[in-house]
Amino acid sequence: MDVPHPLPPLARSAHVAYVKHALANLPGSMVSLDASRMAIVFYCVGSLDVLGVLQTETSETDRTSWRTWIWEQYVAGRYGTGFKPGPFMSSSSSNARPAVPCEQDPPHIIMTYTALLSLAILRDDFTRLNRPGLLHFLGACQNKDGSFSSMPFGGGDSDLRNLYCAFCICSLLGDFSSINVERAISFIGSCRTYEGGYGQLPSCEAQAGTTYLAIAALRLAPPAPRPRLTTAERVRSEHWLIHSQDSLSGGFRGRTGKAPDACYCFWGGAALQILGAQDKLNAHEFTQFIASCQFRFGGIAKTPGQHPDPYHTYLSLAAAAMYAPRLDQNEQRYGQWEFAPFDPLVNARVDVVRWARERIPAPRRH
Amino acid sequence: MPAPETAAPAKLKYAERPEWADVEPLQQYEIANPLAPILYSEEYKDATDYLRGIVKAGERSERVLELTEHVIRLNPAHYSAWQYRYETLVALSAPLDVELKLMDEFADKHLKTYQVWHHRRLLLLLTRKPAPELALIARILQRDEKNYHTWAHRQWLLAFFNEPSLWEGELDFVDTMMNKDVRNNSVWHHRFFVVFQSGVREGEEDRERILKRELIYVKQNISLAPNNASAWNYLRGVLEHTRQPFGSLAAFVQPYTVPLPASTTDIVDLENPPPGRDADLPCAAAIEFLADVYEERGGADNVDKAVELWRSLANEHDTIRKKYWEWRIREALATSS
Numbered sequence: 001m002d003v004p005h006p007l008p009p010l011a012r013s014a015h016v017a018y019v020k021h022a023l024a025n026l027p028g029s030m031v032s033l034d035a036s037r038m039a040i041v042f043y044c045v046g047s048l049d050v051l052g053v054l055q056t057e058t059s060e061t062d063r064t065s066w067r068t069w070i071w072e073q074y075v076a077g078r079y080g081t082g083f084k085p086g087p088f089m090s091s092s093s094s095n096a097r098p099a100v101p102c103e104q105d106p107p108h109i110i111m112t113y114t115a116l117l118s119l120a121i122l123r124d125d126f127t128r129l130n131r132p133g134l135l136h137f138l139g140a141c142q143n144k145d146g147s148f149s150s151m152p153f154g155g156g157d158s159d160l161r162n163l164y165c166a167f168c169i170c171s172l173l174g175d176f177s178s179i180n181v182e183r184a185i186s187f188i189g190s191c192r193t194y195e196g197g198y199g200q201l202p203s204c205e206a207q208a209g210t211t212y213l214a215i216a217a218l219r220l221a222p223p224a225p226r227p228r229l230t231t232a233e234r235v236r237s238e239h240w241l242i243h244s245q246d247s248l249s250g251g252f253r254g255r256t257g258k259a260p261d262a263c264y265c266f267w268g269g270a271a272l273q274i275l276g277a278q279d280k281l282n283a284h285e286f287t288q289f290i291a292s293c294q295f296r297f298g299g300i301a302k303t304p305g306q307h308p309d310p311y312h313t314y315l316s317l318a319a320a321a322m323y324a325p326r327l328d329q330n331e332q333r334y335g336q337w338e339f340a341p342f343d344p345l346v347n348a349r350v351d352v353v354r355w356a357r358e359r360i361p362a363p364r365r366h
Numbered sequence: 367m368p369a370p371e372t373a374a375p376a377k378l379k380y381a382e383r384p385e386w387a388d389v390e391p392l393q394q395y396e397i398a399n400p401l402a403p404i405l406y407s408e409e410y411k412d413a414t415d416y417l418r419g420i421v422k423a424g425e426r427s428e429r430v431l432e433l434t435e436h437v438i439r440l441n442p443a444h445y446s447a448w449q450y451r452y453e454t455l456v457a458l459s460a461p462l463d464v465e466l467k468l469m470d471e472f473a474d475k476h477l478k479t480y481q482v483w484h485h486r487r488l489l490l491l492l493t494r495k496p497a498p499e500l501a502l503i504a505r506i507l508q509r510d511e512k513n514y515h516t517w518a519h520r521q522w523l524l525a526f527f528n529e530p531s532l533w534e535g536e537l538d539f540v541d542t543m544m545n546k547d548v549r550n551n552s553v554w555h556h557r558f559f560v561v562f563q564s565g566v567r568e569g570e571e572d573r574e575r576i577l578k579r580e581l582i583y584v585k586q587n588i589s590l591a592p593n594n595a596s597a598w599n600y601l602r603g604v605l606e607h608t609r610q611p612f613g614s615l616a617a618f619v620q621p622y623t624v625p626l627p628a629s630t631t632d633i634v635d636l637e638n639p640p641p642g643r644d645a646d647l648p649c650a651a652a653i654e655f656l657a658d659v660y661e662e663r664g665g666a667d668n669v670d671k672a673v674e675l676w677r678s679l680a681n682e683h684d685t686i687r688k689k690y691w692e693w694r695i696r697e698a699l700a701t702s703s
């Protein structure tokens with residue numbers, strides 16, 4: 001352990017080619033992504049951004065047309081405004097949409113979050129954003145128990161994913177006024193388990209992804225008189241997360257006793273960053289695991305030897321970016337694994353988050 | 367990503383079927399430069415053209431059920447098709463037992479798809495007949511013992527309907543699943559949920575007895591398989607939930623923190639079951655537990671003992687977490703001095 005194995009190379013150009021290819025076209029076998037295309041767009045554009053090649057590998061024309069596609073998914077209705085995953089239910093342009101909105105094709109909260117981040121990555125000026133409409137939409141997605149449905153008026157499933165996205169959007173807007181924060185916080189509390197993590201819904205097993213969502217949402221929430229987590233709770237969560245690192249591979253597990261998976265390097269690793277415990281994990285072995293999940297022809301898979309997908313590619317790169325500053329800088333390949341600073345709370349580069357926080361809120365009146 | 371399933375040997379396309387001639391198919395609108403476009407199959411294009419047509423017309427009929435089933439078979443994550451299907455079932459007062467039967471097949475085939483379980487839950491809210499679900503869930507869990515959605519469905523079902531008869535067999539079910547895999551954390555979690563987090567049911571009012579029963583249960587399990595993180599987490603969870611000091615388990619834990627003695631005697635000790643003959647010791651989780659006991663007791667001597675144990679984890683038994691253990695040492699020394 002004193003002389004760790006040197007890091008394998010990071011196949012940057014192969015990963016760039018992989019996500020650019022996905023942006024240009026997805027095979028028919030991926031039709032199950034039809035109702036979440038916006039998220040795929042975010043993973044691909046986000047990968048280019050984390051790799052620091054968005055300006056060099058894409059043209060201004062590309063980026064303009066990508067922004068146009070994203071705004072094309074922006075819809076308005078009696079539920080407010082937000083983004084759909086894609087045109088899978090549309091038969092006409094949303095710009096030309098008649099006055100009566102299609103109730104069967106409403107915006108989706110997770111897609112709205114990924115659209116806003118993608119637009120910030122692409123340096124959109126957000127002049128088209130209807131802020132009151134967006135706030136209204138978030139309010140319409142909240143349920144009585146404080147949780148959020150993915151669509152307005154109880155449509156779609158409800159779990160911590162939607163809640164995190166709602167909190168993150170409110171935080172970017174600088175406005176939590178359209179949702180009931182305290183009720184949402186108590187919903188988060190009901191998802192906490194004896195292990196110190198959080199389940200997807202009340203009484204579900206602790207899972208690293210939903211634990212990230214819960215811990216991030218608690219941090220994004222407006223400040224309260226007392227900390228949102230007691231010391232004992234924080235220590236317990238940290239303990240569970242630290243123990244999610246697999247001693248053999250260095251990768252993170254999603255649940256106690258399960259095999260490690262690259263996406264949990266992000267969820268577990270980011271949750272530890274938010275808790276301020278980033279120095280307590282083994283960054284070298286962590287990065288080593290991510291390196292081992294790289295696919296020969298580009299892209300990153302959930303485990304070594306599997307086929308890649310945009311989701312695991314983006315989250316692996318984001319995870320590596322977060323822990324790059326904790327690698328030994330004398331490491332032979334340190335330069336390859338170096339990234340610009342990353343914000344674990346919002347899940348984007350620090351620069352992107354700054355852009356989003358400046359442009360997404362309503363312009364100040366003088 | 368699972369490959370989409372091709373539906374039963376395609377009948378004619380909707381466009382070629384006279385009974386669909388009155389529906390205007392609506393093509394998907396896509397701007398000139400689409401992002402991440404999917405190369406749809408002809409079958410999917412045809413079916414979704416008609417779905418968009420039907421939805422726009424607001425039709426609620428038998429054939430909507432046929433069409434939405436077709437779309438869902440091609441793409442089980444098509445949430446709009448699911449939602450429209452659900453609303454149509456309600457509008458037609460369709461027989462829900464038929465729908466649930468179809469959903470049994472979907473749960474088997476697409477057990478990792480959110481929508482399958484969400485739809486099932488909506489149906490149960492209408493039928494309000496939770497009992498037959500338990501057997502179905504048990505069957506699916508035989509095949510995929512850690513499937514998150516399936517366990518979540520079971521937990522929701524029990525907590526939401528909360529009928530005494532539903533809970534009756536739950537601990538036996540836990541035992542059956544535990545016997546298959548003692549390291550299945552989903553089972554341990556479920557046990558905690560049943561015993562501690564779902565209210566106190568008849569016959570379980572004596573909490574002292576329940577605590578004792580659970581401690582015996584987890585200790586037995588640790589004695590059979592000491593390096594089982596799920597069991598140790600359960601033990602910690604039980605003690606914290608019932609506010610018992612970790613120190614009350616010191617005598618049990620100690621033998622697991624040292625190498626297995628050369629000769630062991632077969633003592634049957636329910637209070638403190640010893641490690642089995644082939645146990646791989648020392649066990650990192652036991653060392654950590656014992657260190658927590660010393661830290662809990664406090665005082666310079668105890669902190670020293672805890673530090674020594676943490677050091678052995680950092681340098682020998684759990685080196686991946688070296689930085690974490692070193693931090694624990696610094697913290698304990700800083701607070702004790």
Ligand SMILES: [Zn+2]
Nearest residue numbers: 261263264302
């Ligand atoms: Zn994964």
